[in-house]
Amino acid sequence: MNKLELQKTANEVRKGIITAVHGAKAGHPGGSLSAADLFTYLYFEEMNVDPKDPKKADRDRFVLSKGHTAPGLYSTLANRGYFPVEDLPTLRHLGSYLQGHPCMQETPGVDMSSGSLGQGISAAVGMALAAKMDNKDYRVYTLLGDGEIQEGQVWEASMFAGHRKLDNLVVIVDNNGLQIDGKIDDVCSPYPIDKKFEAFNFHVINIDGNDFDQIDAAFKEARATKGMPTAIICKTVKGKGVSFMENSAGWHGKAPNDEEYAVAMADLTKIGEELGGAN
Amino acid sequence: MADVKKIATRESYGNALAECGADFPNLVVLDADLAGATKTGVFQKAFPDRHIDCGIAECNMTGIAAGLATCGKIPFVSSFAMFAAGRNFEQVRNSIGYPHLNVKIGATHAGITVGEDGATHQCNEDVALMRTVPGMTVVVPADDVEAKAAVRAAIEFEGPVYLRFGRAAVPVINDREDYKFELGKGVLLREGKDVTIIASGITVASALEAAQKLEADGISAEVINIHTIKPLDEELVVASAKKTGKVVTAEEHSVIGGLGSAVCDCLCEKCPTPVLKIGMQDVFGESGPAGALVEKYGLDGKGIYESVKKFV
Numbered sequence: 039m040n041k042l043e044l045q046k047t048a049n050e051v052r053k054g055i056i057t058a059v060h061g062a063k064a065g066h067p068g069g070s071l072s073a074a075d076l077f078t079y080l081y082f083e084e085m086n087v088d089p090k091d092p093k094k095a096d097r098d099r100f101v102l103s104k105g106h107t108a109p110g111l112y113s114t115l116a117n118r119g120y121f122p123v124e125d126l127p128t129l130r131h132l133g134s135y136l137q138g139h140p141c142m143q144e145t146p147g148v149d150m151s152s153g154s155l156g157q158g159i160s161a162a163v164g165m166a167l168a169a170k171m172d173n174k175d176y177r178v179y180t181l182l183g184d185g186e187i188q189e190g191q192v193w194e195a196s197m198f199a200g201h202r203k204l205d206n207l208v209v210i211v212d213n214n215g216l217q218i219d220g221k222i223d224d225v226c227s228p229y230p231i232d233k234k235f236e237a238f239n240f241h242v243i244n245i246d247g248n249d250f251d252q253i254d255a256a257f258k259e260a261r262a263t264k265g266m267p268t269a270i271i272c273k274t275v276k277g278k279g280v281s282f283m284e285n286s287a288g289w290h291g292k293a294p295n296d297e298e299y300a301v302a303m304a305d306l307t308k309i310g311e312e313l314g315g316a317n
Numbered sequence: 318m319a320d321v322k323k324i325a326t327r328e329s330y331g332n333a334l335a336e337c338g339a340d341f342p343n344l345v346v347l348d349a350d351l352a353g354a355t356k357t358g359v360f361q362k363a364f365p366d367r368h369i370d371c372g373i374a375e376c377n378m379t380g381i382a383a384g385l386a387t388c389g390k391i392p393f394v395s396s397f398a399m400f401a402a403g404r405n406f407e408q409v410r411n412s413i414g415y416p417h418l419n420v421k422i423g424a425t426h427a428g429i430t431v432g433e434d435g436a437t438h439q440c441n442e443d444v445a446l447m448r449t450v451p452g453m454t455v456v457v458p459a460d461d462v463e464a465k466a467a468v469r470a471a472i473e474f475e476g477p478v479y480l481r482f483g484r485a486a487v488p489v490i491n492d493r494e495d496y497k498f499e500l501g502k503g504v505l506l507r508e509g510k511d512v513t514i515i516a517s518g519i520t521v522a523s524a525l526e527a528a529q530k531l532e533a534d535g536i537s538a539e540v541i542n543i544h545t546i547k548p549l550d551e552e553l554v555v556a557s558a559k560k561t562g563k564v565v566t567a568e569e570h571s572v573i574g575g576l577g578s579a580v581c582d583c584l585c586e587k588c589p590t591p592v593l594k595i596g597m598q599d600v601f602g603e604s605g606p607a608g609a610l611v612e613k614y615g616l617d618g619k620g621i622y623e624s625v626k627k628f629v
Contacts, residue, residue, distance in 0.1 A: 058578070077532055099387075101384075138363070141416070142387070142416050143416060143417065148382070149387065150384070150387060150416070151411070151415050151416040153411070153533075154407060154411045154412075155374075157380050157411060157412050158380075159376075160376070160377045160379070160380020160381050160383070160384065160408075160411060160412070161380050161381070161384035161387070162381045162384060162386075163377070163380070163381050163384060164380060164382060164384020164385040164388075164392075165384040165385070165387060165388055167369070167381060167384070167385060168384065168385050168387075168388035168389070169388070170524075171366070171367070171390075172347070172388075190376075191374075191376045191377055191380070191408075194371075194374035194376060194377035194381065195372060195377045196380065197372070197374070198372065198374070198377060199498075201372075218506075233523055235453070285532075289414060313604035
């Protein structure tokens with residue numbers, strides 16, 4: 039996809055996030071919207087996956103370590119063709135295959151159940167290790183929140199990945215700067231994030247995670263990096279694309295009501311029109 | 318039983334892994350800086366490329382195992398029970414149990430027979446923790462023969478399994494031609510009519526010794542080895558309880574949540590029967606030689622004998 043197509047697709051993913059969370063009357067829109075461009079790039083450009091064969095043996099893997107942003111992953115998978123976009127409003131409903139946090143047994147395309155923060159990265163490391171042990175060339179991607187990296191297990195996993203030189207692993211940090219209790223640097227600062235991953239023997243790339251040119255360059259650089267895992271630290275805007283959700287910790291885990299839903303969808307429709315309409 | 322051969326089940330664990338390595342090319346073993354103690358070093362020597370030392374980071378090790386399992390490996394997570402089940406509880410629950418991944422947890426140094434290291438490392442709560450995870454199979458082998466059979470059975474079984482092994486050498490009691498191990502199937506070791514003693518792990522040998530002493534006093538004790546605590550062989554437990562009308566459970570574990578609780582959970586619904594639970598009575602252990610601790614907490618043959626005598 040070219041940049042404009044990616045932008046248009048990401049906007050559709052954002053609409054799906056808002057629709058899902060509105061339908062659920064609960065969920066996590068802020069961190070789903072901040073990472074929507076990353077989700078889009080991964081599933082529409084970067085990863086070797088096949089929606090018609092979600093468990094294909096040598097596919098690239100993705101682990102949503104920040105599992106609460108399941109609406110972002112689900113909307114991306116739906117738009118990619120894993121399941122109908124029309125099912126997104128069943129998110130979190132009783133009996134739905136779209137659980138509040140990713141469940142690999144329920145949802146096509148979900149490679150690992152996750153949601154308890156700090157655990158997904160370890161599973162991703164295990165997948166990357168399996169590829170190395172079997173001399174397979176699939177790659178493994180995992181997305182973490184910047185609040186999530188306060189969990190100690192993240193650094194256990196990073197130490198191991200660096201030690202084992204897992205160059206088929208890309209750790210992506212969605213650095214939107216906010217967690218439930220406020221700004222990450224007020225709550226318990228994880229900064230400097232890049233220096234920490236460097237210290238754990240990662241190749242580190244800092245980018246604007248809402249800019250497809252920079253995202254594209256970073257993932258190409260990661261692919262070319264040999265002998266060490268890559269961490270891409272992405273500065274993003276929490277709630278990106280929805281005027282009243284942007285840079286607001288309050289929209290970390292809250293669903294829009296009907297009026298807010300209408301405003302949010304109008305915001306996104308306007309962005310879509312500015313991009314020149316549908317793909 | 319002084320002349321009986323004794324082997325620690327952690328040794329059996331390491332040996333069984335090494336023996337199974339050639340038969341199961343997807344078998345991989347993870348350790349957290351304890352390969353010497355958990356005895357997985359034997360596997361490491363035979364299959365260095367399939368042994369993964371994760372360093373002292375059990376939670377990450379558990380997650381790595383989950384990831385490996387999604388890619389078709391059969392990982393064994395090895396550590397002391399305190400860490401494998403205790404520190405790791407939530408990783409086991411969410412990264413292995415919830416997605417029902419094919420990960421085996423080999424927990425060594427369980428219970429008070431850890432000995433001199435004392436209470437911080439004597440895990441008497443692991444069976445209770447692991448039993449509560451939906452879909453988890455929980456196995457507590459009694460001796461070398463059973464421990465090795467359990468490892469192979471766990472590999473052949475699809476799904477998460479928690480295996481509990483001990484540090485101290487224990488008598489080999491199952492070394493016979495017709496021994497057969499089946500997950501979920503208890504073993505009737507001795508028939509009796511006055512009382513049923515249900516044991517697991519190191520207390521199986523103690524229960525047999527106690528039954529001999531009771532016989533001399535005219536008390537006929539039935540002895541059952543429940544190596545699989547979950548799923549429990551309810552049929553065997555209920556049949557024996559109906560027959561004897563009195564049940565004693567004996568375990569190297571807290572009486573809260575372990576074998577005794579599992580038996581009571583079953584009997585209270587299917588065959589209400591008076592039950593005496595022998596085990597750690599809601600207390601922490603302490604430093605001391607394993608044998609002395611087993612004696613102090615009443616888990617040896619004499620201790621079980623005396624408790625049963627008072628109960629019947």
